[in-house]
Structures are given as C-alpha cells and as structure tokens.
Amino acid sequence: MGLPKIKIADLDAETLWNDGHRTIDVAASDTTVLWDSSHHEHDAISTRTFGFWLYMLSDAMILAALFTAYAVLRHNYAGAPTAAQIVHPGYAFRETLLVFSSVLAFGLTMSALKQGSRAGVINGIVVSFLIGAAFLGMEFHEFSGLISQGITPERSGFLSVYYAIVLVHGLHMVFGLLWMAVMVVQIMRQGFTDNVVYRLLNLKIFWQFQAVIWVCVFTVVYL
Amino acid sequence: MLVHLQGPWTPLIGRLALNQIPYDNPVIVGAFIFSVAAAAVFAGGVTYTGRWEYLWRNWLTTVDHKKIGIMYILVGMVMLFRGFIDAAMIRTQQVMAVGPQSAGHLGALHGYMPPYHFDQVYSAHGAIMLLFAVTPILVGLMNIIVPLQIGARDMAYPYLNAVGLWLTTVGAALVMLSLFVGDFSHAGWVGLTPLTELPYSPGVGVDYWIWAIQISSVGTTLGAINLIATIVKMRAPGMIWSRLPVFTWTAMATNIIGLTAFPVLAATLFLLTLDRYLGTHFFTAGMGGNIMLYTDLFWVWGHPEVYFLVLPAFGILSEIIPTFSEKPLFGYTAMVFASLIIAGASWMVWLHHFFTMGAGPLVNAYFSIATMLVGIPTGVKVFNWAFTMYRARMRFDTPMLWAVGALFLLLIGGLTGMMLAVPAIDFQVHNSVFVIAHFHSMVLLIAFAIMGAISYWFPKVFGFKLDERLGKRVFWYWVVASIMVFVPMYTLGFMGMTRRLDYISHPSWLPLIVLEEIGIGLYWVALYYQVKQIYVSVRDRRKYRAGPDAWWTTRSLEWMTHSPVPFYNFAVTPVVHARDEWAWRKEQGLTSLRPDRYQDIHMPKNTPVPLILGALSFALGFGLVWRIWWLSALSITAIVIVLIVRSFDSNTDYVIPAAEVERMERQGSGASGTTDTGRYPADHTAGKRRFRAARPQNR
CATH class of the missing domain: 1.20.210.10 (Cytochrome c oxidase-like, subunit I domain)
Structure with missing residues (x-):
C-alpha cells in the first residue's frame, strides 16, 4: 500500500467545498503515487447487496404508485360490494402471523449462515418456504371465494385496485419462494461461495421487504 | 376475466x-x-x-x-x-x-x-x-x-x-x-x-x-x-x-431520478394494461375509474423524466465549456448542488402539465411556485458556465459551438418555461403550439449537447476526430433550421394554433407554416452533411488521428488513457490527487501514461445470455401485443429458466496476466505514436502560462 504518501485525508478537509481552481494547488513531489499498485479487489458482496438495495427502492416506488391509486379509488364502489363487505381483518391477521413467522424463520437462516452451518441454512429456508406457501394458500382461498361469489375486479374501481394491490404482494411472495427453491439447490451444489452468500443476503432483504409491503397492505387495505 | x-x-x-x-x-x-x-x-x-x-x-x-x-x-x-x-x-x-x-x-x-x-x-x-x-x-x-x-x-x-x-x-x-x-x-x-x-x-x-x-x-x-x-x-x-467530475455528478443525479421515476411509469402502464386486458376500472370513464389518476401518475414520472434527460446534457456542457475555455469550471460546488436540487425539485412540479384540470387556485399556486423555483438552480448553472467563459481563452471547436448553442436554447426554453409556469398564462396557451415550441427548445438543447458530446468524445472512443469543417457546417444548418421551425411555432402558438392538428382552418397561418417546412428542409441538409462528415472522417481517419488528450486542454480522467480506450480502460488504476486530475498532472508535468509496473487485470467474460433474454423479451412483447397467450407464457417461462440457469454459472470472469497487459500497452502506444501526452501543437503552446511546457517523464 504505497498509497497515502501525500496525505489525501488532509487534502480533503481543506479542499472539500473550496472553489474550483484552488483545489489543484497541491504540488507533486518525488513521493507522489500516480498509479495504484496495491492489488485491491472491489468487495463483490457489498457491491451486489448495494445494488439490490437500489432495486428495492425502485420496487418501493411501484408500490407507492399502487397505494396512491388505492387512496384515490378506495371509495369508488360503483354499486359493487364495498370494502367492509369483502374484507376480513381477522383472516388477514392470521395471514400476517404467517408472514411474520416466515420472516423470523429466514432471520434464523441468516444466523445459521453466520455460523457457516449448511444444514441450518437449508432447514431455515425450507421452513420459511413452507410458511410462505401456507400464506399463499390462504390468499388463494380468500380470492377464489370472492370470485366464486362473482366479486371480480372488473366490477368497480375499488375492486380493481383491491385485487391489484393484494396480488402484487402475492406475486412478490411467489417470486421469493422460487428464489428460495433455487438457493437450496445452489447451496447443496456450490456451498457458501461469494455468489451464493450475496444472493442469500439479497433474498433476506427481499423477504423482509415483502413483509413490509404486507404490513402496509394489512393496515391500509384490511384494517 | x-x-x-x-x-x-x-x-x-x-x-x-x-x-x-x-x-x-x-x-x-x-x-x-x-x-x-x-x-x-x-x-x-x-x-x-x-x-x-x-x-x-x-x-x-x-x-x-x-x-x-x-x-x-x-x-x-x-x-x-x-x-x-x-x-x-x-x-x-x-x-x-x-x-x-x-x-x-x-x-x-x-x-x-x-x-x-x-x-x-x-x-x-x-x-x-x-x-x-x-x-x-x-x-x-x-x-x-x-x-x-x-x-x-x-x-x-x-x-x-x-x-x-x-x-x-x-x-x-x-x-x-x-x-x-x-x-x-x-x-x-x-x-x-x-x-x-x-x-x-x-x-x-x-x-x-x-x-x-x-x-x-x-x-x-x-x-x-x-x-x-x-x-x-x-x-x-x-x-x-x-x-x-461534474458529468459524473449529473449522471448520479439523473440516475437517482431514473431509479425512482421509471417504476412509477411501470406501475401506471401496468394498471392501464389491466384495464385493457382484464377489464378492470382504474382509468375508465365510468364504473369507479378515475381518468385524472392516470394523468397524475403519468406526469409524476413524466416530469422527472424531462430532468432525467436534461441533467446529463448539463453535465456535458460542464465538461465541454472548461476544456475550450482553457480553465477550470467556475463554481464546482454550486454546480453539484444545483444538479441534485434540480433532481429533487423534479418531483414537485408535475401538475404544471395540466393546470387546466381544475384543481383550484391553491394547488395551481403551489405547483406554479415550485416550477419557478426550478429556475434558480438552473440559473445558477447558466451563470457558472458564463463565468467559466468570462475572460477565458476561448476556442470554438465544433463541441464548443454546440455547447454555446445549447446555452441560447436553454435561455429561450427556460424563459418560455417560466411564462408557462404562471397558470394565468398557461390557461391562455394550454395545448397550443407555444407549449410545443417551448419543450422543443428544451429537447433541442439536449440534442445540441448530445451533438457536442459526440464530437467531443468521439476521438476518445474511436481514436480519430470528426472533420471540423463539416461539423461546423452541420452546426450552423441546425441553428438556422431550429430558428426557422420554432420561431414561427412560438408565434403561431400566440395566434391560437392548437397542437396535433391534421387540418388547419386558418389560411392566414400558411406563411408561418411554410417557414417551418423550409426549416425542416434545412434539417435535411444538416443530415446530409452529418452523413458526409462521418464518411469523410472514417475515410481519412489517419489524417484525423488523435492522441489520448485529443483537445490538448482536457481536464478529467477519461483523457488519461489511450485513444481508442483499451478494453481494460486503464492499464493500472490511477490514483487521484485533485479535482481535474489530468489537468493537475499536466501542470505538474506528470503526463506519462506508463506506470512503474503492470498487474494482472480481472475482467468479466463475454456472454450471449443478455442477447437471449432480449430475444425472449421481444417474443414476450409481441405475444402480449397480439394476445398470443401460448407465446407469452412460453417466453416468460423461458426467461425465468434462463435467469436460473445463468445463476448457476460461476465461471464468469477471467484474468489478463501482467505481462500480457504490458505487451498490449507497448503495442498500443506504439501504434498511436505516443505515450507522453502533454504535447500541444505549436499554435497551442504559445502563451500558455498555466501549463508548464510538458517534459518527458520517466517515472
């Protein structure tokens, strides 16, 4: 690391918000290092997880737009059943418990990952997967019930946005479950390589994100 | 369903x-x-x-x-x-x-x-x-x-x-x-x-x-x-x-907009898709739909999108103007903050696209004032560019012509934008071609910046410059054509001509419309010279050969490697000591591109997977447009499978050994004739006080 021979840190404080042409007043000396000869690698895991945080931000914006639509259309019943008639907070509360348990199971998966326990990670993912699948089963039951009563999204603006918002969260769940299944196979075949570890970390972010969405759905739509 | x-x-x-x-x-x-x-x-x-x-x-x-x-x-x-x-x-x-x-x-x-x-x-x-x-x-x-x-x-x-x-x-x-x-x-x-x-x-x-x-x-x-x-x-x-560098700062600001705004568009189009495919009622005229919900959501994306386009253009101007003014950019810090403030403000002004919706005076007043506030950071930028040019040793190479032209367009487009920010004026000219002329001034400013950027960075990417004489001719045809098309359009807007007319019922407007048509003809002439410029430059590329520092007074890091840039960009990663590192190194006489020793370089391998994903997305889009459900389902399944299969591929990188890098560097520098890049042509060395005459360095 021949790098800090001229004191870059001191330079920073002095030049941080100075006017343009005063910043280049540092003279080079014989010890100035022009090329970085340290063999440094960018930290792949941190770069990948940072990118995934950015992706989550974009996903959050999609949901922000959907919740905006919900706020505008929530009372547009157009003669079709109202929210009070079709929404069951008790049922949704049980779904909420499933979402939280699945996230908890995934949290335990992460602590197994810290200990490098392959069996612990795989078991944790399988448990999160099963609880997540149970949630989707409850949701399927709820919506097939509505459709069988003829309460379909094309009957009113409210029903359109109700279906859209709940099912977009459901789609996130489906995608997360698929991701979990792939990760189990990858861990078994490749072990904890850099690629596998950053994907597990991103999956954790994603899984907690869908839980956050569900909390919003539960509070705004069901309560 | x-x-x-x-x-x-x-x-x-x-x-x-x-x-x-x-x-x-x-x-x-x-x-x-x-x-x-x-x-x-x-x-x-x-x-x-x-x-x-x-x-x-x-x-x-x-x-x-x-x-x-x-x-x-x-x-x-x-x-x-x-x-x-x-x-x-x-x-x-x-x-x-x-x-x-x-x-x-x-x-x-x-x-x-x-x-x-x-x-x-x-x-x-x-x-x-x-x-x-x-x-x-x-x-x-x-x-x-x-x-x-x-x-x-x-x-x-x-x-x-x-x-x-x-x-x-x-x-x-x-x-x-x-x-x-x-x-x-x-x-x-x-x-x-x-x-x-x-x-x-x-x-x-x-x-x-x-x-x-x-x-x-x-x-x-x-x-x-x-x-x-x-x-x-x-x-x-x-x-x-x-x-x-300021261009990178504007890229940062613009992509923050892109990251946050495009998902809103995706959601909006998704809801419209549901309306059209499943018969839902988000934006329908009856059954509980809300038409203005679409308009709001669309412009919540649409207005940031405009700044998504204009901020990189501002960044381009901030690179070109200092180079051809031969001095550092004035007010770097103000420039950076202005870019970020414009990016933030882009989220607060969308309703000015439909003041006539009838939202009431309070809402309109808020969005009117917010819109006018955008003029402050933009004005700061214009003054910074002007002060960069003030008492500078200016050169008018083709990129600089485009940059200065863009400033005039920004002035015209910006001031008419301030007019439109007043709801009372907007009510008069809403949906008239005055609005069209306004936003075409802004988009033309972006186009001018793009043309400048292409002539500015072309030698960096391809190793030779574009012909200057023809480039300047293209510029002047663009200028005259833009005046011919858009001055009559502003006028017609004030005379009451609305946009999107396939038939014009006022014969008295004909002379101005003919002027616009002549302007379009001049754009065709510009296109001809553009094609000719590229043809001539490629044909005579040996004559137009450019070194690493193609314009001799460039300042930032991209000019500190060979032209054309080798696929690994820099043989050894440079250490940065100053804002405008390359200008600093030229001042210190440290212009050699040869490091003490070379190192292995890690590079990603080529892969056909993105192209395959593109082909499958095309099939998906085509299937969805024509409602061919089997094709849509098949291609979306294939996309998921390709993504999963690719995720199992861990062999995605390779290493170029240091000796190989050194061999390529010697070969490359031999071909382009120089590794020492601080040399100015004779007419540019005269009167250079700020830059010491470059001396060969063997560091």
Whole structure:
C-alpha cells in the first residue's frame, strides 16, 4: 500500500467545498503515487447487496404508485360490494402471523449462515418456504371465494385496485419462494461461495421487504 | 376475466391476421422497402467481409461498457432518424392541409394522411424522440464516460448492463415493428385517457405503445441501478466525492431520478394494461375509474423524466465549456448542488402539465411556485458556465459551438418555461403550439449537447476526430433550421394554433407554416452533411488521428488513457490527487501514461445470455401485443429458466496476466505514436502560462 504518501485525508478537509481552481494547488513531489499498485479487489458482496438495495427502492416506488391509486379509488364502489363487505381483518391477521413467522424463520437462516452451518441454512429456508406457501394458500382461498361469489375486479374501481394491490404482494411472495427453491439447490451444489452468500443476503432483504409491503397492505387495505 | 375483443382472435396467432399488414398504404410500403434495403445492405456487408463471427464475439455478446455504450448510441441514432422522419411527415401534412381548398391525397380529405394515420405519426414522434432516441443516446454516453471518469475498469454489473441494452433495443424494435404489422398508438405519446382504453382504441396500437415503453423502461431502471452503484462503489483511490467530475455528478443525479421515476411509469402502464386486458376500472370513464389518476401518475414520472434527460446534457456542457475555455469550471460546488436540487425539485412540479384540470387556485399556486423555483438552480448553472467563459481563452471547436448553442436554447426554453409556469398564462396557451415550441427548445438543447458530446468524445472512443469543417457546417444548418421551425411555432402558438392538428382552418397561418417546412428542409441538409462528415472522417481517419488528450486542454480522467480506450480502460488504476486530475498532472508535468509496473487485470467474460433474454423479451412483447397467450407464457417461462440457469454459472470472469497487459500497452502506444501526452501543437503552446511546457517523464 504505497498509497497515502501525500496525505489525501488532509487534502480533503481543506479542499472539500473550496472553489474550483484552488483545489489543484497541491504540488507533486518525488513521493507522489500516480498509479495504484496495491492489488485491491472491489468487495463483490457489498457491491451486489448495494445494488439490490437500489432495486428495492425502485420496487418501493411501484408500490407507492399502487397505494396512491388505492387512496384515490378506495371509495369508488360503483354499486359493487364495498370494502367492509369483502374484507376480513381477522383472516388477514392470521395471514400476517404467517408472514411474520416466515420472516423470523429466514432471520434464523441468516444466523445459521453466520455460523457457516449448511444444514441450518437449508432447514431455515425450507421452513420459511413452507410458511410462505401456507400464506399463499390462504390468499388463494380468500380470492377464489370472492370470485366464486362473482366479486371480480372488473366490477368497480375499488375492486380493481383491491385485487391489484393484494396480488402484487402475492406475486412478490411467489417470486421469493422460487428464489428460495433455487438457493437450496445452489447451496447443496456450490456451498457458501461469494455468489451464493450475496444472493442469500439479497433474498433476506427481499423477504423482509415483502413483509413490509404486507404490513402496509394489512393496515391500509384490511384494517 | 379476459376482456371481450372486437374482431377475430384465434388461439394460435391471437389477433394477427393478414389484413393487419398495411400493404395498401404507399407511405408505409415505402418505409418498409427502405428498412428492408437498409437491413439487406448491412447483412450483405457483414457477410461480404466475413464479419459475422466478429460481430457476435466483439459486439453482440460483449459486456464492455464502451461497446455497450456505442450500441446504445447507435440504437438511439437509428430511432432519432425515425423520429425525424415522423417530424418531417407532421410538418408536411400541416403545410399541405391549410384551408378548405387544400387538396387531399392517399385517402385523406386534406394533405396526405387521414387523421388516424396522422395521430399515430405524432404519437410515435413523441414516444420515439424522448424514450427511444434521446434516452438511449444519453444512457450510452453515461455508459462510456462515467467509468472512465472515475477510473473504473467497467460498470459495477457488466452483465446487467448488457441486459439493459437489449431490453431498450427490444422496445425500439417493437415500435419499428408496429409500423409494418398492425398500428401504433394514436393517443399521443402521453397516452391520453380514456382514449387509451379498449372501447375507444380497440386495435393493437396502444398495446404496442404500452409494451415497447414497459420493456425498455425496465432496461432503463436496471441501467440506473448500475450507474449509481458504479459511481458509489467503483471509484479509483483518491476520487473522493468533491473531486468527482461534474458529468459524473449529473449522471448520479439523473440516475437517482431514473431509479425512482421509471417504476412509477411501470406501475401506471401496468394498471392501464389491466384495464385493457382484464377489464378492470382504474382509468375508465365510468364504473369507479378515475381518468385524472392516470394523468397524475403519468406526469409524476413524466416530469422527472424531462430532468432525467436534461441533467446529463448539463453535465456535458460542464465538461465541454472548461476544456475550450482553457480553465477550470467556475463554481464546482454550486454546480453539484444545483444538479441534485434540480433532481429533487423534479418531483414537485408535475401538475404544471395540466393546470387546466381544475384543481383550484391553491394547488395551481403551489405547483406554479415550485416550477419557478426550478429556475434558480438552473440559473445558477447558466451563470457558472458564463463565468467559466468570462475572460477565458476561448476556442470554438465544433463541441464548443454546440455547447454555446445549447446555452441560447436553454435561455429561450427556460424563459418560455417560466411564462408557462404562471397558470394565468398557461390557461391562455394550454395545448397550443407555444407549449410545443417551448419543450422543443428544451429537447433541442439536449440534442445540441448530445451533438457536442459526440464530437467531443468521439476521438476518445474511436481514436480519430470528426472533420471540423463539416461539423461546423452541420452546426450552423441546425441553428438556422431550429430558428426557422420554432420561431414561427412560438408565434403561431400566440395566434391560437392548437397542437396535433391534421387540418388547419386558418389560411392566414400558411406563411408561418411554410417557414417551418423550409426549416425542416434545412434539417435535411444538416443530415446530409452529418452523413458526409462521418464518411469523410472514417475515410481519412489517419489524417484525423488523435492522441489520448485529443483537445490538448482536457481536464478529467477519461483523457488519461489511450485513444481508442483499451478494453481494460486503464492499464493500472490511477490514483487521484485533485479535482481535474489530468489537468493537475499536466501542470505538474506528470503526463506519462506508463506506470512503474503492470498487474494482472480481472475482467468479466463475454456472454450471449443478455442477447437471449432480449430475444425472449421481444417474443414476450409481441405475444402480449397480439394476445398470443401460448407465446407469452412460453417466453416468460423461458426467461425465468434462463435467469436460473445463468445463476448457476460461476465461471464468469477471467484474468489478463501482467505481462500480457504490458505487451498490449507497448503495442498500443506504439501504434498511436505516443505515450507522453502533454504535447500541444505549436499554435497551442504559445502563451500558455498555466501549463508548464510538458517534459518527458520517466517515472
């Protein structure tokens, strides 16, 4: 690391918000290092997880737009059943418990990952997967019930946005479950390589994100 | 759940039918013959020179950010040409259809395009110019320049970068396909509701518009993630935030907009898709839909999108003007803050696109004031550029001409924008061509900046300059053409001419409309000289050979490596000591590009997966437009499978040994004639006080 021979840190404080042409007043000396000869690698895991945080931000914006639509259309019943008639907070509360348990199971998966326990990670993912699948089963039951009563999204603006918002969260769940299944196979075949570890970390972010969405759905739509 | 459609539908080919191909319209048949001929010439040329393998290995499967950037710009240029043809068609229709006596041709009552066709042309013009021409070109420029300016080897996610390119290309390809198979949207580039709803637009035009934009904007969002992560994570040692070049800062600001705004568009189009495919009621006129919800959501994306386009243009000006003023940019800090403030303010002004909605004086006043506030950081920028040029030793090479021209356009567009920010004025000129002239001034400013950027960075990417004499001629034709088209348009706006007219009932407007048509003719002349410039420059490229520091007074890091840039960018990662590192090194006489020793370089491998994903997305888009459900399901399943299979591939990188790097460096520098780059041509060394005469360094 021949790098800090001229004191870059001191330079920073002095030049941080100075006017343009005063910043280049540092003279080079014989010890100035022009090329970085340290063999440094960018930290792949941190770069990948940072990118995934950015992706989550974009996903959050999609949901922000959907919740905006919900706020505008929530009372547009157009003669079709109202929210009070079709929404069951008790049922949704049980779904909420499933979402939280699945996230908890995934949290335990992460602590197994810290200990490098392959069996612990795989078991944790399988448990999160099963609880997540149970949630989707409850949701399927709820919506097939509505459709069988003829309460379909094309009957009113409210029903359109109700279906859209709940099912977009459901789609996130489906995608997360698929991701979990792939990760189990990858861990078994490749072990904890850099690629596998950053994907597990991103999956954790994603899984907690869908839980956050569900909390919003539960509070705004069901309560 | 699926809606009932007008017209035939079969499971095998969906809504496709032979009569969807408009073979009876001579305009479209002409366009088709031209496109096929162009494709045939291209394919023939590649076959004749035996370059298919070269094309596949070096371009189609590449993950090199420079090549991806070049392909982005090529896609954008093709679409810019298409958008320009649309513009010429609009102008020609209007000049032919003035007054009740004007003749009609090709089935039109007046002019040569019936209203339905005319509506598609202006909708395509807007969508193409903003989303498939200017956006890809700017993304391409950021792709090429940002990693070089921060001393990185590539983007943070090279593979994702290629995916973004191919998704954007798929969007452009769908727009082009809509010309020959089916229709394009006739509801304006903004998608006016409820006109975009199925009962009013039963054809496939709106579906083409939806899926082209939807697929390409996924690409833009992924690209935004990539650029932000690159700037945050991949900077060379010493490249602290306060030394980041202003173009990279604007790229940062613009991609923060892209990352946050494009998902809103995706959600909006998704809801419109549900309306059109499943019969929901988000934006319908009845049944609990809300038309203005669409307009609000669209412009919540639409206005940030405008600043998504203009901020990189500001960044380009901030690079070109100091270089040709031969001094540092005035007010770096103010420039950076202004960029970020514009990015933030872009979220607070969307309602000024529809002051006439009837939201009431309080809402209008808020958005009016917010809009005017945007003028403050923009004004700061203009003054900074002006002070950079003040008492400078200015040179008017082609890039500088474009940059100064852009400043005048910014002044015109900005001041008319301030007028439109006043609701009382907006009520008078809403939906008039005054508004059209205003935003064309702004988009032309972006186009001028792009033209400047291309002539400025061309030698960096290709190793030779574009011909200056022809470049200046192109510039002056653009200037005169823009005046000829848009001064009459501003005037006509004040006279009450509304936008999107296929027939003009006031014969007294004819002289001004003729002037606009002459202006379009001048753009054609500019296009001719543009093509000639490229032809001449490529032919005489030895004469135009440029060294690493192509303009001799450049300042930032991208000029500190060879031209053309080797695929690994920098043989050894540079250490940064100053804002404008390259200018600092020239001042210190440290201009040798040869490091003490070379090192192994890690590079990503080429991969065909992004191209495959692009092809599958095209099939998906086509299947969804024509409602061919088996094709849509098949391609989406295939996309998921390809993604999963790729995730099992851990062999995605390779290493170039240090000895190999050294060999390539010696060879490359031998070819371009120099590794010491501080030499100025004789006429530029005279009177240089700030730069010590460069001396050869053996460090």
